[in-house]
Amino acid sequence: MISKKICMVGDFSVGKTSLIRRFVERQFSDQYLSTVGVKISRKTVAVEANKAEKTDVQLLIWDLEGSTKFKGIAPSYLQGSKGILVVADVTRPDTIEHLEDHIQLFLSVNPEGLIMVAFNKSDLIEEAKLAKILAQYQFTNQPKVLGIYATSAKTGQDVDNIFQSLAEKII
Amino acid sequence: MKGLWQKLMAPRRLEYLEVDANFLIKEASIGVYRFADSGENPDIGTDVRREFPELIGVEYILRAVLEEKQPNFQLKGIARLREPHSLLYFDLYCIADDSQPDVHPQTGLIILLEDATERMAMEQELGQVAKEATLLSHALVAANDYIDKIITSMADALIVTDSTGKIKTTNAAAQKLFGYTAVELRVSNISHIIEDHQLWPVQMAMGSGCTELVRDVEAVCQMKSGARLFVSFSCAAIQSDSEAIQDLVYIGRDITERKRSEEKLRLAMEKERELMDLKNRFVSMTSHEFRTPLSTIISSADLLEFYCEKYKDEKLITHISRIQNSVNQMTQLLDDVLILGKAEAGKLEFKPDWLDVEDFCRDLVAEFEINLAGDRQIDFVAESQNTIAYMDRKLLRHILSNLVANALKYSPAGTPVLFNLIYGAGEVIFLVQDWGIGIPLSDQPRIFDSFHRGTNAGNIPGTGLGMAIVKQCVELHGGRISFVSEVGVGTQFRVVIPFKVQPLPEI
Ligand SMILES: Nc1nc2c(ncn2[C@@H]2O[C@H](COP(=O)(O)OP(=O)(O)OP(=O)(O)O)[C@@H](O)[C@H]2O)c(=O)[nH]1
Ligand SMILES: [Mg+2]
Numbered sequence: 001m002i003s004k005k006i007c008m009v010g011d012f013s014v015g016k017t018s019l020i021r022r023f024v025e026r027q028f029s030d031q032y033l034s035t036v037g038v039k040i041s042r043k044t045v046a047v048e049a050n051k052a053e054k055t056d057v058q059l060l061i062w063d064l065e066g067s068t069k070f071k072g073i074a075p076s077y078l079q080g081s082k083g084i085l086v087v088a089d090v091t092r093p094d095t096i097e098h099l100e101d102h103i104q105l106f107l108s109v110n111p112e113g114l115i116m117v118a119f120n121k122s123d124l125i126e127e128a129k130l131a132k133i134l135a136q137y138q139f140t141n142q143p144k145v146l147g148i149y150a151t152s153a154k155t156g157q158d159v160d161n162i163f164q165s166l167a168e169k170i171i
Numbered sequence: 172m173k174g175l176w177q178k179l180m181a182p183r184r185l186e187y188l189e190v191d192a193n194f195l196i197k198e199a200s201i202g203v204y205r206f207a208d209s210g211e212n213p214d215i216g217t218d219v220r221r222e223f224p225e226l227i228g229v230e231y232i233l234r235a236v237l238e239e240k241q242p243n244f245q246l247k248g249i250a251r252l253r254e255p256h257s258l259l260y261f262d263l264y265c266i267a268d269d270s271q272p273d274v275h276p277q278t279g280l281i282i283l284l285e286d287a288t289e290r291m292a293m294e295q296e297l298g299q300v301a302k303e304a305t306l307l308s309h310a311l312v313a314a315n316d317y318i319d320k321i322i323t324s325m326a327d328a329l330i331v332t333d334s335t336g337k338i339k340t341t342n343a344a345a346q347k348l349f350g351y352t353a354v355e356l357r358v359s360n361i362s363h364i365i366e367d368h369q370l371w372p373v374q375m376a377m378g379s380g381c382t383e384l385v386r387d388v389e390a391v392c393q394m395k396s397g398a399r400l401f402v403s404f405s406c407a408a409i410q411s412d413s414e415a416i417q418d419l420v421y422i423g424r425d426i427t428e429r430k431r432s433e434e435k436l437r438l439a440m441e442k443e444r445e446l447m448d449l450k451n452r453f454v455s456m457t458s459h460e461f462r463t464p465l466s467t468i469i470s471s472a473d474l475l476e477f478y479c480e481k482y483k484d485e486k487l488i489t490h491i492s493r494i495q496n497s498v499n500q501m502t503q504l505l506d507d508v509l510i511l512g513k514a515e516a517g518k519l520e521f522k523p524d525w526l527d528v529e530d531f532c533r534d535l536v537a538e539f540e541i542n543l544a545g546d547r548q549i550d551f552v553a554e555s556q557n558t559i560a561y562m563d564r565k566l567l568r569h570i571l572s573n574l575v576a577n578a579l580k581y582s583p584a585g586t587p588v589l590f591n592l593i594y595g596a597g598e599v600i601f602l603v604q605d606w607g608i609g610i611p612l613s614d615q616p617r618i619f620d621s622f623h624r625g626t627n628a629g630n631i632p633g634t635g636l637g638m639a640i641v642k643q644c645v646e647l648h649g650g651r652i653s654f655v656s657e658v659g660v661g662t663q664f665r666v667v668i669p670f671k672v673q674p675l676p677e678i
Contacts (some may be wrong), residue, residue, distance in 0.1 A: 003224070003227050004228075005227055005228035012298075012302045012305075013302060013306060032299075032302075032303070032306075033299070034295065034298050034299045034302050036248060036250075036260075036291050036294045036295040036298060037247065037248020037249060037250055037260055037287075037291050037294075038225070038246070038248060038249055038250065039249075039250035039252075039258075040224055040225060040249075042224070060224050060227055060228070065248075065298075068298075068301070068302065068305070069305075070301075074247075076245070076246065077246070079228070079229050079232060080227075080228030080229040080230075080231070080232070081228060082228070092309060
């Protein structure tokens with residue numbers, strides 16, 4: 001079975017660990033335990049390799065330490081990553097502003113890498129506000145951004161979808 | 172080789188692996204299991220990536236190290252979940268095995284694994300505190316912003332003062348309502364704005380444990396411009412950290428408009444009531460006053476009929492003139508009622524124009540003189556050169572003809588009537604004086620009331636409306652009327668009309 005490395009990238013406390021936890025363990029916790037270093041989780045997903053059949057792919061999901069004002073993301077972790085999930089917290093505008101920087105950093109390490117954008121914690125704001133954010137951040141200038149999702153690790157909304165579609169794209 | 176490595180590394184809690192160019196394990200130190208994904212020592216000959224999945228994806232870098240294009244490869248802080256909730260961290264460090272310096276590329280890699288749990292745990296703890304603090308301060312700022320937004324967008328005025336009334340905070344609505352800037356308000360005291368003492372902090376019972384002090388109290392307030400407002404206030408004490416110091420928050424709503432419309436409504440109702448009164452009085456008056464002339468008309472007509480048949484001539488003339496007089500009287504009465512009705516309903520129009528008052532008076536006197544008996548005369552005296560003024564002809568005619576007619580009516584034959592026109596400082600004065608029966612003292616306070624007639628008027632005909640009309644017309648001119656009178660001596664009326672009420676004449 002083939003394995004593919006993908007990374008979770010974004011500011012601290014946007015919900016990277018929580019998204020993995022929801023996707024892999026189908027669980028969620030309100031507690032915040034910040035990640036340091038790197039922790040790999042594995043999950044096998046079935047993707048359509050060609051039209052007829054499905055193949056299994058093992059995703060190696062790298063949970064990285066979120067960036068802060070004082071410490072960025074170490075580029076060495078991003079090496080060899082086929083794609084990333086770049087995550088923002090919809091309740092913190094600065095984390096949305098930083099998405100572009102994270103995308104830049106990833107593409108500087110992997111110019112061919114693919115990107116999914118997760119506007120996470122979508123359970124915390126009203127539909128209208130969410131729609132406004134989604135309309136405002138389309139990343140039309142970033143051809144490597146292949147999908148934009150409003151996710152919630154808490155409710156599980158679009159969590160499977162965003163991982164699944166990243167898997168389909170990097171195959 | 173193996174022995175040397177182990178001796179070197181054991182004290183530093185280092186483990187190592189040797190792999191070939193295909194990443195198959197050639198050799199491993201006995202403690203490697205601690206860092207392996209499964210927690211067990213890998214078998215020799217198996218792929219190192221099975222236990223170290225961190226190496227998947229970076230094979231191109233490992234090859235570069237093998238080819239000595241890159242000196243090393245390292246990954247720091249790799250986490251392994253050991254017991255539940257306990258993480259172990261290690262750093263992975265990879266170099267080419269250059270024990271055979273002549274071979275290119277090198278035949279294998281050496282992977283060093285060093286425990287980093289302590290370092291990473293410390294990093295985690297420190298980072299956690301810093302991150303939580305940042306989140307908290309963000310949340311605080313956001314909450315503050317939110318409250319600020321609520322306060323600024325509030326339609327009601329908000330003022331926070333300390334316990335002496337010194338203003339600390341205001342919102343946009345308060346600044347707009349009172350016409351001050353935020354800065355001006357901040358150096359001000361609530362007593363400069365609210366006039367009612369009862370709303371000053373010193374006047375309110377504080378510290379009684381209840382935070383709401385007053386609710387919806389109407390107060391007169393002063394704007395910066397000096398203009399006055401009615402504001403409905405609610406006031407509460409804000410419990411601050413120190414119990415002794417209490418701030419007050421005032422929430423005010425402008426109710427000036429409401430007050431104004433209440434006042435308008437009240438006035439409208441008053442006017443309505445006055446009109447009803449007038450109507451009632453008119454109805455009762457018609458039944459009384461119209462009866463006399465009408466019965467005269469009827470009886471005169473009856474007699475006319477009788478005499479016509481019997482005598483023809485002389486008496487006929489008398490009765491015909493009686494009929495005429497009665498009809499005139501009724502017409503006058505109806506005219507007066509109409510004018511007064513208009514005046515009391517506020518519908519009497521004031522349409523001033525430039526006119527020569529002296530000419531106007533002379534014409535009026537001349538009109539009177541045509542019908543005057545031979546022994547009567549009106550002495551008109553004008554004491555000025557320039558007698559142009561801005562007045563309403565129609566109303567002025569009502570004023571003067573009523574006064575002159577009364578003077579003639581209530582004075583005996585042979586006595587003169589004096590009509591005096593005086594130009595004073597900024598005003599025109601009309602004096603009408605007679606030497607007649609006078610107005611009894613008891614009637615004097617009421618002579619301007621409609622339908623009130625002097626008790627000594629006897630059967631001198633009159634509607635009792637003339638003086639009411641005169642007063643209305645004088646007031647429309649912004650003037651005033653007064654009189655002195657003594658029974659049996661005579662009466663003098665004095666009308667003063669300012670001529671400054673006019674706008675400039677339209678050209
Ligand atoms: N309501 C809600 N809370 C979420 C969601 N995702 C994460 N959280 C909460 O947000 C906090 C941070 O979540 P993490 O998953 O630890 O965030 P992270 O991005 O891994 O943070 P770092 O590891 O510090 O970079 C936790 O308290 C989570 O419970 C979500 O979708 N909805
Ligand atoms: Mg995390």
